[in-house]
Amino acid sequence: MAAYDIPFNKPVIIGKELYYIAQSVLSGHTSGDGTFSRKCQRLMSKRFGAEQVLMTTSCTAALEMAALLCDLKPGDEVIMPSYTFVSTANAFALRGAKIIFADIRPDTLNMDETVLENILTEKTRAIVPVHYAGVACEMDAINAIARKIGALVIEDAAQGVNAKYNGNYLGTIGDLGAFSFHETKNINCGEGGALLTNNSQYRERAEIIREKGTNRSQFFRGQVDKYTWLEIGSSYIPSDLIAAFLYAQLENIERITSKRQSIYDQYTERLQSLVEQGFIQFPTIPQHCQTNYHMFYILLEDLDTRSRLIEHLKRDKILAVFHYVPLHSSPVGQKLGYREGMLPVTENISERLLRLPMYYELSTEEIDKVTESIDRFFSY
Numbered sequence: 599m600a601a602y603d604i605p606f607n608k609p610v611i612i613g614k615e616l617y618y619i620a621q622s623v624l625s626g627h628t629s630g631d632g633t634f635s636r637k638c639q640r641l642m643s644k645r646f647g648a649e650q651v652l653m654t655t656s657c658t659a660a661l662e663m664a665a666l667l668c669d670l671k672p673g674d675e676v677i678m679p680s681y682t683f684v685s686t687a688n689a690f691a692l693r694g695a696k697i698i699f700a701d702i703r704p705d706t707l708n709m710d711e712t713v714l715e716n717i718l719t720e721k722t723r724a725i726v727p728v729h730y731a732g733v734a735c736e737m738d739a740i741n742a743i744a745r746k747i748g749a750l751v752i753e754d755a756a757q758g759v760n761a762k763y764n765g766n767y768l769g770t771i772g773d774l775g776a777f778s779f780h781e782t783k784n785i786n787c788g789e790g791g792a793l794l795t796n797n798s799q800y801r802e803r804a805e806i807i808r809e810k811g812t813n814r815s816q817f818f819r820g821q822v823d824k825y826t827w828l829e830i831g832s833s834y835i836p837s838d839l840i841a842a843f844l845y846a847q848l849e850n851i852e853r854i855t856s857k858r859q860s861i862y863d864q865y866t867e868r869l870q871s872l873v874e875q876g877f878i879q880f881p882t883i884p885q886h887c888q889t890n891y892h893m894f895y896i897l898l899e900d901l902d903t904r905s906r907l908i909e910h911l912k913r914d915k916i917l918a919v920f921h922y923v924p925l926h927s928s929p930v931g932q933k934l935g936y937r938e939g940m941l942p943v944t945e946n947i948s949e950r951l952l953r954l955p956m957y958y959e960l961s962t963e964e965i966d967k968v969t970e971s972i973d974r975f976f977s978y
Contacts, residue, residue, distance in 0.1 A: 603915040604968060609781045609788070610958040612850045618842035625838075631815070632838030634845045639792075641848050646767040648775070648794040650801045652808050652834075653841055657756040657778030657791035659834040661689035664752045664774045664793065666807050666830065667800050668724050670695045675719060678726035678754075679709040680926040680936075681944045686728060686754050687925055695723065697934060699926045701941040705882040707951075708735040710943070714743050722747055727772070728754040732784075732892035733883055734763030737771045750774070759785050760851055762888035773797045779844055784854055784890055787844035790836055807831040854958060858891035861960050865894045868969035877976045894954050895921070896972075901949040907975050908952065914971045918955065924948050 622628055635653050642651040654660045670676070670693040678686055680699040687697050698717055703710045707730045714725065725744050727735035737753075744751045751772030755761075758768035759777050769775030774797070779790035795804050805815050811831030816822045847854070872878045879897040883889050898904045904920065911918045924944045926936035938945065954968060 602917045606917040608957040613846040615846040622842040630835030634841035650795040654791040658685040660776035660793040665689045674723040675721045680924040682728045711739040724750040729758035732761040732890040761890035862891045
């Protein structure tokens with residue numbers, strides 16, 4: 599990071615993070631499910647309208663819990679986009695599921711709901727929409743399709759904390775939802791996540807799976823006189839120190855979102871002329887979607903243009919990055935039978951997308967430097 603005047607990302611302390619960490623230490627309970635873990639869970643449950651929120655060590659952990667709750671059997675199929683982080687696929691592959699990749703929409707870059715009917719089978723057990731860049735997938739259509747075949751809908755809302763679809767918060771619309779609080783996310787605690795259960799039939803099992811497969815939480819609440827191993831689980835509970843840091847961030851969620859919107863709007867204003875000249879495309883946000891301004895990306899003409907622009911920005915000590923290499927094009931994807939050309943929109947977008955620096959402390963002067971550098975690139 600030190601090599602760049604403007605890094606791609608920079609975590610921020612915005613409120614009482616360090617004070618709350620000290621409070622956690624002084625409380626004598628810094629392991630999982632302490633005071634701040636409970637505060638975070640209550641705050642998120644109330645704010646987002648989720649039946650249950652369980653803090654986890656990461657979004658990966660939350661997705662793994664969701665996969666366990668699916669009771670997958672060998673040969674069961676799980677549909678998801680190929681344009682996503684590997685954790686989305688790993689969580690279900692670890693349980694023996696066959697991963698079925700769907701292409702993405704050219705506008706929002708989310709899973710294309712119109713192709714689902716063509717790839718559903720009697721073995722489809724779950725559909726995993728990934729809300730890219732904090733912009734919602736078409737959840738009404740996805741939920742309707744899932745209901746017809748009795749499949750679960752598990753929202754990968756890693757990038758979607760505090761974003762909405764038709765007035766409902768992402769992560770609360772499917773049967774289960776997964777959040778990320780990684781340092782690159784709007785609300786962060788270094789590493790962390792949460793599982794949201796929006797279907798009451800999963801509440802008790804989710805708690806058991808998260809507590810190593812035991813009813814230990816019930817024991818501490820005095821509901822049972824001893825705890826024991828009930829089913830397969832793992833240690834998915836984060837330290838209360840992590841929760842203490844996160845709680846301060848959650849307290850400032852509107853302030854963080856407002857600042858990111860300002861950055862997003864400044865990028866849009868300063869780069870508009872390049873859109874009008876046909877050099878770049880902006881992200882698309884449908885009217886019924888309220889984004890959290892997780893990222894600002896531009897779409898370029900082709901892979902060569904993107905590679906040259908990345909190097910140009912680096913010379914100006916600005917770090918801009920591409921995003922996912924499609925999972926279907928990976929060695930594992932090829933073993934699943936996928937080949938080049940099978941998901942054309944995903945392949946095209948993945949070669950043309952460039953993410954610009956986006957973090958809370960990014961100043962107007964730094965935004966000017968980024969956009970002026972991009973202007974110079976296209977003026978040559």
